Amino acid sequence: MSGQMVHPSALIGTEIAGYRVEGELGRGGMAVVYRAKDLRLGRTVALKLLAPEYTRNDAFRRRFVQESRVAAAIEHPHIVPVFEAGETDGILYIAMCYVTGQDLRALLDRNGPLPVPAALRIAGQLASALDAAHEHDLVHRDVKPANVLVARGVDGDHPEHVYLTDFGIAKKSLSLTGFTRAGEFVGTLDYVAPERITGRPVDGRSDLYSMACVVHETLTGAPPFRRDDDLELLWAHQYDPPPALSVERPGIPAAADEVLRKALAKTPDDRYGSCLEFVAALRTAMAEAGPRGRTPTLVDPHVPGALPAAGPVPDPPAWAGPVLGGPA
Ligand SMILES: Nc1ncnc2c1ncn2[C@@H]1O[C@H](COP(=O)(O)OP(=O)(O)OP(=O)(O)O)[C@@H](O)[C@H]1O
Ligand SMILES: [Mg+2]
Numbered sequence: 001m002s003g004q005m006v007h008p009s010a011l012i013g014t015e016i017a018g019y020r021v022e023g024e025l026g027r028g029g030m031a032v033v034y035r036a037k038d039l040r041l042g043r044t045v046a047l048k049l050l051a052p053e054y055t056r057n058d059a060f061r062r063r064f065v066q067e068s069r070v071a072a073a074i075e076h077p078h079i080v081p082v083f084e085a086g087e088t089d090g091i092l093y094i095a096m097c098y099v100t101g102q103d104l105r106a107l108l109d110r111n112g113p114l115p116v117p118a119a120l121r122i123a124g125q126l127a128s129a130l131d132a133a134h135e136h137d138l139v140h141r142d143v144k145p146a147n148v149l150v151a152r153g154v155d156g157d158h159p160e161h162v163y164l165t166d167f168g169i170a171k172k173s174l175s176l177t178g179f180t181r182a183g184e185f186v187g188t189l190d191y192v193a194p195e196r197i198t199g200r201p202v203d204g205r206s207d208l209y210s211m212a213c214v215v216h217e218t219l220t221g222a223p224p225f226r227r228d229d230d231l232e233l234l235w236a237h238q239y240d241p242p243p244a245l246s247v248e249r250p251g252i253p254a255a256a257d258e259v260l261r262k263a264l265a266k267t268p269d270d271r272y273g274s275c276l277e278f279v280a281a282l283r284t285a286m287a288e289a290g291p292r293g294r295t296p297t298l299v300d301p302h303v304p305g306a307l308p309a310a311g312p313v314p315d316p317p318a319w320a321g322p323v324l325g326g327p328a
Contacts, residue, residue: 011049015039017088019047019095026103027051028146028166030060035098038083045083046099050092061092068094070167074136078129080149080165099163101151104214108145112221113249118160119218120283122150125162126211127275133167134204134274140167141202143210144191145217189230190223194238194266205268208275212263215282220248224264238266255285 019036036047068085085094147166153159193209216224225236242264244257259281272278
């Protein structure tokens with residue numbers, strides 16, 4: 001099957017490098033991700049295969065190999081573990097931990113803006129993954145909701161477990177050469193930092209900017225800048241002030257506007273020093289909203305496993321629930 005144009009669904013039921021392809025999980029710009037069975041260990045994995053039409057494209061092949069090496073190098077509870085990567089019969093593949101859940105893109109499309117505590121929990125986990133990558137001198141460069149997988153968490157205090165995936169266009173931050181050639185932009189324009197647009201050096205603070213766009217979207221349902229035209233969108237990232245969160249989502253305190261403004265600063269030096277610092281500032285600002293901004297705890301009557309409340313139990317407010325719904 002090497003080099004042939006094969007429709008992705010034609011692979012279902014076939015065996016590739018010791019994995020039996022069982023079904024399609026999703027597809028992106030350069031690959032299709034399948035649910036597959038590792039026939040040696042009997043476990044289910046997510047098998048990412050380079051789309052056949054790209055197998056002869058050297059730039060895409062290099063990007064794919066780079067992704068697997070970079071992702072495999074980092075071990076972190078909020079980064080998708082990579083098991084194996086390689087090439088067989090002209091097909092490039094990467095086998096990784098199968099995350100049961102949904103990507104954040106699907107979650108937002110289905111639910112709209114998230115409850116504030118859920119958005120903060122997800123932001124905190126994403127921030128710890130990104131800071132860990134940045135400590136390894138790695139920049140993700142494609143932080144967006146589709147690359148954030150949300151699985152069910154361990155208990156009511158931790159209703160979601162977030163995994164960051166796709167270090168596909170990550171590279172050593174000190175190296176200014178990459179696979180993105182002039183005129184060929186790799187990534188999504190909704191989350192792109194201004195310095196990437198102008199070709200200035202990119203580091204962890206560019207991921208922080210993209211993450212702030214994602215956080216804005218989890219809280220309001222849309223990224224900060226929306227324009228009809230790609231060029232207008234690029235212009236907005238570079239020059240327009242972001243809209244105020246508190247206006248887009250009433251109930252959010254004005255202090256949070258300042259936090260987002262700083263995370264979305266046009267100049268990296270003006271942003272927070274780390275992603276976790278950004279989330280800490282956001283939590284503090286949100287706490288000013290009073291109980292609505294407070295993360296539910298075991299003493300809250302609506303939380304599973306909570307201590308029994310004295311008197312009538314009120315209906316759980318809409319913001320209190322886990323975002324994945326249904327029993328574990
Ligand atoms: N480890 C995984 N476990 C379960 N589902 C996954 C896993 N990795 C990816 N997916 C699913 O496959 C989809 C497609 O992934 P893919 O990375 O190919 O596309 P993308 O992120 O939308 O775009 P891009 O090519 O720009 O990264 C994801 O959005 C996700 O829903
Ligand atoms: Mg992806």
